[in-house]
Amino acid sequence: MKLSETNLLKVDYSTKDIIAVVLRLLKDRFVLLNAFAIAVFNAILFNFYSEAPFIFINNLKLSTGAYGNTGILIALGTITGAYVVNSLAVKTSSFNVIRLGISIAVAFSILKILRRNILSLESNNQEKGKY
Numbered sequence: 001m002k003l004s005e006t007n008l009l010k011v012d013y014s015t016k017d018i019i020a021v022v023l024r025l026l027k028d029r030f031v032l033l034n035a036f037a038i039a040v041f042n043a044i045l046f047n048f049y050s051e052a053p054f055i056f057i058n059n060l061k062l063s064t065g066a067y068g069n070t071g072i073l074i075a076l077g078t079i080t081g082a083y084v085v086n087s088l089a090v091k092t093s094s095f096n097v098i099r100l101g102i103s104i105a106v107a108f109s110i111l112k113i114l115r116r117n118i119l120s121l122e123s124n125n126q127e128k129g130k131y
Contacts, residue, residue: 030095034098052067085101
């Protein structure tokens with residue numbers, strides 16, 4: 001069995017051709033926007049995986065088993081997100097879908113920063129009251 005994507009024609013591309021394509025990609029705003037969006041979403045996901053155990057186990061007092069079950073929520077969120085994106089892609093342009101995703105990510109990032117700052121202020125006020 002051969003798959004079409006693994007049975008590609010052998011084509012020799014010159015360095016000049018490759019550089020021309022790279023330069024064209026670097027000038028394309030849509031390509032750059034998509035690359036930036038993917039980088040930001042990957043950073044958000046990596047940040048979740050690096051900070052989540054501490055947040056869920058230490059702050060929310062979840063057991064390690066209960067924290068492990070959050071993977072189910074992540075899977076459900078991924079499936080739901082894929083469904084929403086697919087349904088939106090039929091109704092609107094991919095640019096609008098990307099813009100919506102970026103807007104949601106920025107809004108929740110701002111909420112997280114505000115929440116952390118408010119909790120930090122409350123913690124500082126409580127510590128001042130102890131002495």
